[in-house]
Amino acid sequence: MRKALGLLFLSSLIFFALALPVWAEVTTIGPVANKTEVNLNEEFNVAVKVSNVTGLMGATFELSFDPQVLAVVDAVYETLGVQISQGDIFAGKGDLLVLKNKADNLSGSIKYSALVLNAGSSFSGAGNIALIKFKAIATGNTEIKFKADSLEAQGGIELAGLNGAIISAGSFSATLKVLNGQLPPPPPPPPTNTAVGPAAEKSEVGLNEEFNVAVKVSNVTGLMGVTFELSFDPQKLTVIDADGNQPGLQVSNGNTLAGKSGFIEVGNKADNSTGSIEYSALVTEQSSAFNGTGNIAVIKFKAKAEGATEIKFKTDSLLVPGGIGLSGYSGEEISASQFTAIVKISNAAFLTGKILLEKLKPQSPNDNSGVTVLLKNGDSQLASIVTGSDGAYTFNNMVPGTYTVEYFKAGYSKVVRTGIIITAGKTTTLPDLTLLLGDMNNDTYINVQDLLWMARYIGLRPGDPKWPEAQIADVNQDTYINVHDLLRVAVNIGKLPPI
Known part of the structure; x- marks a missing residue:
């Protein structure tokens, strides 16, 4: 009887063990120092490391550190300010775009944002997003961590996947001790270092x-x-x-x-x-x-x-x-x-047509309002119209001739149509035109320059003094400018509206 009960108990243990869920490895990210103890005046490296990630296309983070204990050593002296080094996860990718790279040794902050434009360059696995060289300038215990109240990214860190999807990740910090060791201050650098x-x-x-x-x-x-x-x-x-x-x-x-x-x-x-x-x-x-x-x-x-x-x-x-x-x-x-x-x-006839705005999502409402349509003859501007929700426009009582029409709405592709011939007594109807999301700098092209323009405003929200000028960068209209907006615009890089 005892033997039967023992076998029953063992069978139950095996059943429950097999019934336990198999937990998938979670994505984690945080600063990893190459040593936990350093001496005064010693330089050391800290990597921002991500593990168990799939389809990573972009990252934005803000790290905080104690500027009384640590100082960031500049990695790119030819560029204004203090910068950190790129990591290895996107190394050699021709479509890598670094949107922000700035360290501040007065406030103790490091802001970094980068992305790749093509899905084929996405990263899966474990690697370093960025590498920071610090110098220990005072003794004591200190922590390097993501800034919880950051305006750059929620919680100080955001990871973006394919099509701008948010990648959830657990975060961690790095702690280390600066000792009053016998390491002498470094000698003056050789001439080539300054x-x-x-x-x-x-x-x-x-x-x-x-x-x-x-x-x-x-x-x-x-x-x-x-x-x-x-x-x-x-x-x-x-x-x-x-x-x-x-x-x-x-x-x-x-x-x-x-x-x-x-x-x-x-x-x-x-x-x-x-x-x-x-x-x-x-x-x-x-x-x-x-x-x-x-x-x-x-x-x-x-x-x-x-x-x-x-x-x-x-x-x-x-x-x-x-x-x-x-x-x-x-x-x-x-x-x-x-x-x-x-x-x-770097600088009287009728004309009618309709302008459509690219939708953020297929289910988005049809609203084609706010497009400025300019009528020009050579360099002279003759008239302008701002479209309503239907996107229609008409110029009346035009003198026969050859004209240029420009279409513009902040955040959408600017289009210039030239060589439009107007004949007396006739109505000329131009084909419908769809303006694409992403021409932030109004230069008629959607390219890396537009992403760089958007990158200046990463982290902004309504209420910030710069929000009125920056809000067109909030293309997904979630009242928060971040890397997901940039990835949405990146889909249109190189595209031009069919004319």
Whole structure:
């Protein structure tokens, strides 16, 4: 009897064991440090690692860290600001688009957003989205984690799959200890490690557009003084004055020396007639010396003529040899490699028809309102109409001739129809035209430039001062601009409405 009961109990255990569900491995993501203990002044790596993911096409995250204990080491010195490195999951993908890459050592935040445009480039498995090099600047325990109240992504991290679908994932953080070890401060970097030059916030600008160029220094140690003379083409660019209270034209101070104890601005002068900018500043106290990567000065330019133009140090400068001089603790010269910035400055009959707007979803209501239709003869604008919900438009009492019609609605493809011949006494009806979602910058094309325009507003919600200008980027109309909106627009890249 006891043997029978024992067999029955064993059979029950086997039954329940077999009946237990087999749990699928969940997707996880978080920062992973290459060591849990580091010494003061030591540099180490932290990877943002994703595991057990399927069909990953994009990621947006904001990490927080203690800026009193850690500092991010710049990974791309030629670019304005402090950046981190790309990971290995999309390495070598030609359709990779990095929308945001910015580290802030003052606030202790790292913002990163990237995606691939083609489903064939999606990633499955485990790998690193990004790699961050930190330097330990103070002792203590510290944590690196996703920022829960981030405006970039809900909970500080968002993963996007095919067609912009949300990939759910569990997140984790990294903790480490900075010890007061015997590791000495690193020696001054060799000359090839320090670099200085102008870094433009964008490589292409529009005619009459204003944009910033920073004179950026990277990987410098003990910087106490700087003198430079920049040259630019005054036929294509003009400097916008940074201080209206002073005579002449000035540029803005950067974040390396300005504001420190003992800061003195020796010279600050821009000349739009000769295309030159002269600047000189120093700090008198060694405690104010600058280490790392930052901006010496920031210049606001306005584009005034089309074409490519270069901003560079003036090699034949009479102010300082080679156009740039960096000084250390005892006035010694700090050797540095140089780089330049190149910016591209890019610019009575009846006529009736109907405009349709591409639907976000097939079940979306038919609303074709808000399209501006312009009638032109050469460069002269003759009339304009804003469509109602049916999308219909009509121009009345037209003089016979050849015309151009332009169609525009913010966030949709701009279309220009040329060579439209109007004959006296006749009504010319143009074929229906469907405008596609995605032409954010109104240049008639849907391309990477539109995604970059949208990327500037990732994380915005209604109530933000920039929402009125940014809300067209909320293409899926969920009151939150994120990578899912970008992936929806990416579907239309390269497409043009049939005319």
